[in-house]
Amino acid sequence: MYRFAINNPIAILMFFIALIIFGVFSIFSMPINLYPKVDIPLIKITTAANGDLKFIESKITKEIENAISNIQGIKNINSTSYNNFSISVVEFELGKNLEIAANDIRDKLSTINLPAKPTLEKISPDAGSVVSLFLSSNDKLKLMRKIDNDIKPFLQKITGVGVINDIAFLKPQVQINLSPNALQKYHINALDVAKIIQSHNFKQYLGEFENSKDNFTIKGYFEAQNLKELENIRIFSGVFLKDVANISYGLEEQKQLAMLDVKDGVLLELNKISGYNSLKVIENIKNSLKTLQTIAGNDIEIKIVYDKSQNILKHINQVIFDMVFGVILTLLIVYVFLRNISATILAFIVLPTSIISSFFLIDLLGYDINRLTIIALTLSIGIFIDDAIVIIESIAKKAKTLPPLEASFEGIKEIGFSVLSISAVLLCVFIPIAYMNSVPGLFFNVLATSVASGVIISYLVSVFLIPTLSARFLNTSESTFYKKSEFLFTKLDLYYENLLYKILANKIKFILSTIIIIFLCFSLAPKIGLDFLPIEEDSQIQILLESKEDLSLEAMKIKSLKVYEDIKQDPNIAYAYLLIGYNDAKEIKKAKIYAKLKPLNERKFRQPKLISIFQEKLNSYEDLKIKVLELPKIEGAGIEDPVQIQILGDDLKLIKEAIDRMKEVFLKHEGFVAIDDNEGDLKEEIAITIHREKAAKLGINPQELAYVLAYSFGNLSVGSMDFNNFKDEIILSFDKKFKQNPSSLDLIEIKNQNNENIKLSSIADFSYKKDLSSINRHNKTTSIKLTSSIENISLGDVRKIFESNLAYILGDNNLSFAYSGFLDFLDDTISGFLFSISLGMILIYLILASLYSSLILPLIIMISMPLAFGGACFGIFITGNHFSLFVLVAIILLFGMVGKNAILLVDVANKKCDEGMEVEKALIYAGKSRLRAILMTTFAMIFSMLPLALSKGSGFEGNSPMAIAIIFGLISSTLLTLLVVPALFKFTYNLDKKIKKIYQRKKI
Template sequence: MSRTEGKFAVGIGVMKQPGTNAVEVGNEVKKRVKEIQATLPEGVKIGVRFDLTTFISESIKELYFTLILAALLTSLVCWLFLGSWTATLNIIMAIPTSIIGTFMALYAFGYTLNTFTLLGLSLAIGIVVDDAIMVLENIVRYREKGQARIPAALNGSKEITFAAMAATAAIIAIFLPVAFMEGTIGRYFLQFGVTLSVAVLFSLLEALTLTPMRCSRFLTVEERSTWLGRGVDNTFKKGAELYKKMIPGTLNHPYLTITAATIFFGITLFFGYSLYQTMEMIPSQDQSRLSVNLRAPVGSSLSLMDEKTKIVEKYLNGKSEVESIFTSVGGGSSVNTASIFVNMKPKSKRKLSAQKFMDVIRKETKKIKELKGVMVTIQDPSLSLSGGRGAGKPVEFSIRGPEWDKLVECSTNIMEEMKKTKKMVDIDTNYRSGMPELEIIPDRVKARDRGVDVSEISDTVNIMMAGAAVGKYSDAGRRYDIRVGLPASERSSAESIRSLLIRNNRGELIPLSDVVKINQKKSLQSISREDRQRAISVNANIAPGSSQKEAITEMEKIAKNILPEGYRAVQSGSTKTFAESIKGLVFAMILGIIVAYMVLASQFNSFSQPFTILVALPFSISGAFIGLYLFGQTLNIFSMIGLILLMGIVKKNSILLVEFTNQMRSKGLPVREALTEACPIRLRPILMTSLATIAAAIPAALAFGPGAETRIPMAIAVIFGVLVSTVLTLFIVPSFYMILERWFPSEIRKLKVDTKAAVKQ
C-alpha cells in the first residue's frame, strides 16, 4: 500500500530509456501529468512526489552561471595585463569560437550537456584563451617595439606558433588514455576529456588564424592613463625586474634549486598521504531529498508494518526540514518492509543540510520505543553515480564460502564488528532468516500401532490448516469456491496442530500428537550464489566524520580476522567500482605522462628536453594536495579530474620557456645568456595564461548552488596546482635546462644546428 499526505495512493515509477535525456523525459512526464489530471474524476489527484531531474536541472543552471562568470573573470585578467579593450576583445573572441565549435562536436558525438561536459566547458574557458593570449601577447610585444600592425601580427604569430601547437598537443595527449578507462566512470571521463580536447583544438585554430587577422586590423597599444592601469603596469614591471635579477642566482646554483624543490615536493606528500586515507568515490551532495527504509522482523504482517511506518511518517511530518513525503509499505513478497521518500525544503529555507538531517533521523528514530525491533536505514540518492548494484551503498562486500550456516555466522560477526568501529552506519545484509515454520514428522511405528495411515495425517493437517474446496456457489454471475478449514484463531500455534484428531482404520479418533513429532524452527527464504559460490552481501553507509577509504579498510581488516580458511570477502557494487576507478585513474595518469613525453619528444626532436617540460608536473600535484587539504576537501573522482587536467595545462609554462630559449640559442646565444634573455620575456604570457586559468576556476571554487560539492574539489585542485606550479616553474625549468645541457651537450648542440637549419629554410 502507498500513501501521500496521509491519503491512500498508487505509486508509478517512470524510468528513462537508455540514451535519452533525463531532464527532457522529466519535463514530458510533468506535461502529461497535467493533461491526465484534467480527465480524472473529482477527488482523485495525480502529482509528482519524487523527482530526481529537479536537482539535475538546477545544477545545470548553476553551471551556466559559472560558465558566464568564468568568461567575465578571464576577460578581466586579460584587460588588467594588456590595458587595451581591443586586445581584450581579441582574446574574448576566442571563447565563443571554441565553445560553439565544441557544442557542434558534442552534438556530432551524441553527447548531452551533462554535469561532466559542462564542467569541462567551464574549466575550458580559462584554457581556450591561452593560445590566443600567447599569440596576442607576442604580437603586442612587437607592436611595443614600434612595428606596424600587419608586420607585428605576422612576426608575432610565426614566432609563437610552435609553442602554441606543442601546448595544445600536450593537453590532448594527457586525455588520450582516458579513452581506455572502463565502466561508468570511464564513460563520464571520456566525455569530459573529449569536451576539453575539442575546445583546445578549436582555440588553437582560432589563435593561429583569426587572432592574427583581428590584430592586424584593430589592435591598439597605448600608454595607460587610469590609476588602476598604471598600478598594474608598475606592479608587473617591478615583478619582471625582480625575476630578471633572481634568474642568474638560480642558474648559478641549479642543483640547489632542484634539491630545494624536491624537498618541497616531499613535504607535500604528507598532505597527499592524508588525502589518500580519506578518499571517496564521490562527495555527498545536498539534493534536498532522501529515502528512509524500514524493515520489521521476518513474519511481521502487513498491518503491523503499516503501523510502524505511520509512526515514522508522523515523526518526519513534524520536522521543519521536510516538505513532503511519499510512503510505500510492503512490496512483492516482502510485507515486512517499507520505504519513505522524503522531499526536503530548499537549502535556503532550512538550517540543516541533507547529510546532517540524515544523522538526526538515525539518532532520533532509535529512541522511539514503538520502533523497537524495526531496522531503520537511510539512503543518500546523491551517491547513485557510483553505479553499485544491490543496496548502492558506499561499502559493499560479498562474503563467500562453502557452508551456508558458517556464512551466516561469519556475516553476523562481521556486522557486529563493523558497528564497533563507528565508521559505518546503516549496516545491513541481503540475508534474511526465514519465516518460523513447524516441521511435522510422522512416527510410523506409533501410527501403525494405532491403525493410522500416514496419508491421513497429511490430508488432515492440510485441510484443517490450509482449507479445502468442497463446493461452489454463484453470486452476481460469478462462481466462488466454498472452502472448509479451521478458523484463524484455532490455527495460530503449534498447540492447535497437536489438538487435531485423526480417524484410524477402525473409525476411532486419535490425537495427532500421539502419532507425530512437531519441531519448530526457522526456514531459509533464499540461498544466494555469486561466481558459483554461496554468498551473503554486507553493506553500509559512511558514518559522519569518516570516509569511504577508511570504512573499506576497516571492513577488510575485520573480514581478514574473522573469516576462516576457505571463506573470503570480495568487493562488490560501489566498493568494487571505487577500487576499479582509482586503478583506472592511476593508469590514465601514468599513461598520459608517457604519451605526453612521446608527443613532446617528436615535436622538440629531443629525448631530454621533454623531461625539462615535464618537471613541472610533480609541483602541480603538490599545489593541488595543499589546496585540497587546507580547504577540507577529499580525493574523489572530481578532484582527480582536476589533477589530470593540471597535468595537461601546467606544461604550457614549461613549453613557453623551453621553446623560446631554443630560439635564443638558435641565434647563437650561449645557454646561460639564452635563459637569462628568454625567461623574463616569457614572464608576461606565463602569468596571463596561468591567471586566466585560475580566474576561470574561481566561480566553481566559490560555488554555493546545487551540485557545488562536486565542482569545488576540482576547482580548488586546479587553482592551487596552477598557482604553485607557475611560481616554481619559473625557477625550476631554467635550472633543469642548465643541468641537462651539462649532461647532454651534444644533443643540445644538435638541436641548435637543426633549429638554425629550420630558420634558414
C-alpha cells in the same frame, strides 16, 4: 595556413559561424541528464514455484547459475532464494548488448528442466525512475481497476516512458472466503470445494465442424457470469457454495503499502527508456497530467511526489552559473593584465566560440549533456582563453613595429609552435582514458571528451580566427590605465629578473630544495581519504527501515508511521511518503521513506549534515534497523550503502561468524554508521509433520492433504470470471478471521479412501520452528553481505581497516571476500587514474621529444607535473577534502594544463640559445618576455574556477574539491616552474648538447 587565414577573413569567419550554429543545434537536440549514461548490462531472472527455501535454492537457483555461468561476458551473478521464488541478477561486462545477453540466457535456460518457467527482465541503470505519481481514492476497487485498465496503458503510450512499477497496487479478484465451521458441518474441505468450482466454472475447446465450405471451432463457455451464479453452484443436494463461503468482489491480500500524509494509495514509478532525454520525457509526462486526470476521474487524486528534472536542472543551472561567473572573472583578469579593451574582446571571442562549438563535437561522439560535461568546460575556460592570450600578446608586440597584417602573421608564426605543443600535450593526457572500460571510465571519458573537444576548437579559434580579427581590430595604442599601471608590471619584471639571477647562481641548492618540497607534498597523499563519489546536496534523502522480527502488515505500519510522522514534522522536510514491502520479495518487514528536503535557503543544514542528524535521531528506535541514505547515484545497480563487503564460503555458519567478526572490527573504529548484513533472518513458521504409518493405515494421501491446506490458507486460484469486460481471478481461501490464529488447523479435515473425514490433528503434529527467510549467493557461492554507511571517514579508510584485519575476520576457514558497489569501483578508479597518468606522460614525452628534437627538454617541461600534483595534494589536505573520481579527473586535466608554462619558457630560451645567445641570458630573456603571459593565463585559469571552488549551491561537495585541486596545483606549478625550469634548463643544457651530438647530423 596562417597566411591564408589572415588574407581570407570572410571564409574563416563563415567557418566558425558554421561551427557555432552546429553547436547550438547540438545543445538543443542532445539528451540532458544529471550524470553520464552508465549502462551496466543487468538481467534479472525471476522464478516463482511452490517449494521451501532449500528446494528453491537447490532445484532452481543453483540450476540457473550452473546453466548460465559459462556465457561469455558475465561479470557477476547475484542470487537470492526465498520460499516459493528465486531471483538471480546477472551483471555483464560493460559494452555487452542487453538483447544479445538476454538471448544467450534464454538459450541456456531452455536446456534445463525447472519446476516453473523463469521470466527475464532487462535492467538498464540509464532507464531509471524519472517521475513518481501517488494515486489515492476513497473507492479502492475503482482505483485499482482504473490503474490497471486506463491509467497505466495511457502512461505507457507517452513518448520515452518505459517500465512502470506499481507499488501497493492490489489486483481486483473474486474472493471465496470459506467458513471452516460450515465445512465441518457438511463434512467437506477446501479441496472438495475447489474441485466442485473448477468443474462448474471453466472454458474449454470441444472440437470442430468442417464441411466443403467452412470450418467451425466448438468451444464450451461454462464460466459463471456473475456472483449469483457462483453462489448457486451446487455442492451437493440442498447445499450451495453460498452456504459454506462468503463470495464478493475484492482486492488481493495486501503485502505492500504506500502512504502520503494520512492517505494510502498506489505509487507509480515511471521509468524512462534508455537513451531518451530525461528532461523531455518528464516534460511529456507533465504535459499529459491534465488528460490523465480526466481519464482517472475527479474521485481519484493524482500527485507528483518525485520529479527528477528538479534535481537535474538544479545541478545543471548551478554549474552554468559558475561557468558564466568564471568567464566574467577571467575577462577581468585578462583586462587587468592586457589593459586593452580591444585585446580583451578578442580574447573573449574564443570562449563562447569554443564552449558552444565543443557541444557539436561532443554530440558527434555520442555523448549527452550532463553535469560533468559542463563542469569539464567550466574547468577548461582558462585553457580555452590561454592560447588566445599568448597569441594576442605576441601580435601586439609585433604591431608596434609592423603593419597590422604583417604583425598578425609574424606574431602567430613566432608563437604558433608553442601553442601547438601546448594543445598536443593536453590531448595526450586524455588519450589513455579512451581505453578505460569500467564504470569509473565512463565518468572519466565524459570529462576527457568534453575538454578534448574544447581544446581542439580553441586551438583552431586561436590560430586562425584570432590572428584574422587582430589584423583588423586590435588597437595597440596605450590607454591611460595602461600608462598608469605599467610601472607595477615593470617592477614585477625587474623583481623576477633579479630573483632568476640568484636562482641560476645557486641552481643545485634550489633544485634540491624543490625536490624536498615536492617530497613533503607527496607525503600528504596517503593521509588523504579516498572516495568514489562524495555525498552531495540533492535536497532529497531516503530512510530504510527494517523490523528486527517478522510482523504483520498492520504491525509494521504502526511502527513505520511513528518514524514517518517524526520525519514529516522535521522543519527541514518539505514532504515525505512511506512505502512498506517495497522490494521484489515484497517483504513486509522492510519499509522506505522518501523525504524531499526544503530548498537550501530555507534550512539550516546541508543534506550530508542532515543525513548524519537524522541517523543519530532515528537510532533511538531500538525495534527497527534504520539507515538514512542519499538516493542512489547509479539507479538500478543495487548501490545504496557506500560500504558493501561480501563474505563467501560453503558453510553458512562460518560465514556468519566471519560477518560477526567484521562487525566487531568496524565497531571499534569511529565512522561506521548503521552496520547491517543481508543474512536471511530466521522466520517463524509452523511445521506440520505427518505420522506416515498412521496416515497410511487410514488411507490418507499426503499430497491431497497438502492441497487441502493450500486451498485453506494459500489464496490459490480456482478459475476466472468475466465481469463488466474485466477478467478477474477467483481466489479460494479460509475467511481472513480464521487465518489469524494457528488454532484454525484443528478445524481441518481430510477424506480418506473410504470417504471418511479424518481430523488433521489426529494424523499430524504441529510445532513452531524458525528457519531462514532467504539465502544469498555470489558467483555460485553462498554469501552474506555486510553493509554500512560512513561518516567522517572515506572508503579508502574502510578498505585499510578491513584489509588490515582480514586474517582475523576470515580465520582459517577457507572463506573469501568480494567488494561490491563503490568499494569495487575504487580499484577501477585508482588503476584507471594511474594508467591514464602513466601512459599520458609517456605520450607527452614522445610528442615533446619529436617537436623539440631533444631527449632532455621534454623532461624539463614535464617537471611541472609533479610540482602540480604536490600542490593539488596540499590543497585537498588543508581543506579537509578527499580524493574522489572527480578530483582524480581534475588532476589528469591539471597535468595537461601545467605543461604550458614550461613550454612557453623553454621554447623561447631554446630558440635564443640556437641563435647564439648565452644560456643564462637566454633564460633571463625568456623569463622576462613570457612572465606576464604565464601569470595572466594562470590567474585566468584560477579565477575561472573560483566560482566552482567557493559556490555553496547544488553539487558543491563534488565540484569544489575538483576546483581546489586544480587551483592549488596551478599555483604551486606556476611559482616553481618560473624558477625550477630555468634552473634545470641551465643545469642540463650542456648534457642536452652532448646527447644531441650523438644523433644529430647535417640535414640532407
